Every structure is written in structure tokens, then in C-alpha cells.
Amino acid sequence: MQKITPCLWFDNQLDDAISFYRTIFKNAGDPQVKRGPDGKAFAATFNLEGQQFMGLNGGPQFKFSEAVSFFVRCKDQAEVDYYWERLLDGGKPQQCGWLKDRFGVSWQIIPDALMRYLNDPDAEKAMRAQAAMMQMVKIDIAALDEAYAG
Template sequence: MQQKISPFLWFNGCAEDAVNFYASVFAEAKIGKTMRASKAGPGPEGSVLTIGFELFGRKFTAFNFPTDFKFTEAVSFVVECKDQAEVDYYWDCLSEGGEPRDCGWIRDRFGVFWQITPTRLIDLMTDADPNVAARAATAMMTMQKIDIAALERAVAAP
């Protein structure tokens, strides 16, 4: 089935660098078609306008044009991680040159926001026992990078 809706990310002149970075971080990423400016513009002839790319089979478009627009936390991408090794990997890669935030959030070096989220956190925070969910939420609120073992200790505490 064709993906009818996809993110279109406006980078301030660094789209090509961003796409190459994401392709190096995410396994099986694909870089697609690149659209370049013509003599008519916009921008210098031959400069990158858009680059298509895929992360885990999801299509994105990176737009490359200088602007004052900035990414905000209002839109972020959740990376679901099966274990602590995956959390550590994505956290380390995406936070390099970026800004780690609380509760598993990162602003990467290009300004894009990511949530590095272990599936175990979601399981605990949606537990049928409201005490388990509350202890997991309380523990998460003290973390930047999510620590699954610390979450498990927190929910096991009486």
C-alpha cells in the first residue's frame, strides 16, 4: 500500500547533511530522489531543493532552503526500542552534537526532536495496575535517557 501521508521537513540549508546523517543512524535507511534547483531557482542552479528518504519503510522528504523556521517539540518522532542496547544506540547517535532532554527526548544537531522510547516503558505506563503505571511515570520523569532497569526497580518497589 502506498503511503499517502508523509513528513516534509524544512531544513535551513542542511537537508543533505541531515539525510546522510539519518541514513547512517537508522538500519536499512534509503535515500531516494533528489530535486535540484534549475536556472529559474529557487536558489543557486544545481543546489539541492528536496531529498526523499525512508526510515524503517516510512517515507520522508527533506526540504533544503534557508529560513528562520525552526523545528519544535510540537512535532517529534518516536523511536520504539526493544531493549536498553537499542535505547543506548539511538540516544548516543541522535544526541551527538544535539541536546538531550528529559523523559527520553532529544533535539538532534539539525533541530529535529526525537523520543527514544523503550517498549517496556509503554507497557509499564499502560499497566492495568494504576500503582505500577504511576511508579513507572514517576521514575521516567527523573530521567533523560530512559533506563529500563531503573524503571523495573521503580515498579517493583512497594
């Protein structure tokens, strides 16, 4: 059992959010949902790719912000495209591989290549990759490769 579990506060979309995420992440377990007398979800635990989450239908008082986001590591462009297109459905793209999904949750869809390039000991190559990334919305690995190579 993981010691720290993110808890996501939804207005009244917890069931919809869990269903949405379970269609996107292939390794998603069955959620455990606690329902109120009206039959609506009140709280739930669910698992996506080995990461446990809690969810609440807490009401409209609090909204999600970019101050907290979920980083999705992708092995190649096909995986970047897969997560980007699906999580963006009904959401809003943002710069540098970030997006907000239809519920307002922020996600970073980041290829392993970007992390390798940004951590390269050759500072010039790393800076070229970072400059290229700063111009992107969805990360384009081919364009990163080109910028990194110089």
C-alpha cells in the first residue's frame, strides 16, 4: 500500500472522471466507491497504472489548478499522441506538454527523450532542447531531436 495518495476534489463528476480515466489508462483497477443515500458517489479509491488515487465529490468550493499536475512518462511519440489526444478530449491544451482535462486536472505528457535531453551533461544541447520545448504545446520528439542535435 502506498503511503501517500493524491486526493482529487471534484464538484459532482467523480463517477464520470473515474470512467474517463479508466478508458485511457490500460492498467486501471476496479474502483471502490462509497455512495450516499441518493446513490451518487461520495468518495472513491481508484488505481491508474499502479498509482492509487482518492476522489471526492466535495462540491464547487475548490477548483483544480496547475499548481498540482500528473506527469505521464511516455516511451515514444505514439504514446505521447495517445495520452495527449485522449486526456485532451473536452479539455484545454497548454504549453510545454501540459494540458487540462475536461475536469480541470492538469497533466504533463512527457516523452523519455525530453528528460534525457534536458539532463544531458552537455549544457548547450540541453539548452537547445529546452528552447525547443518552450515553443511547443504537445511535445514533438522529432522536433526535439533536431534541436538537440543542433
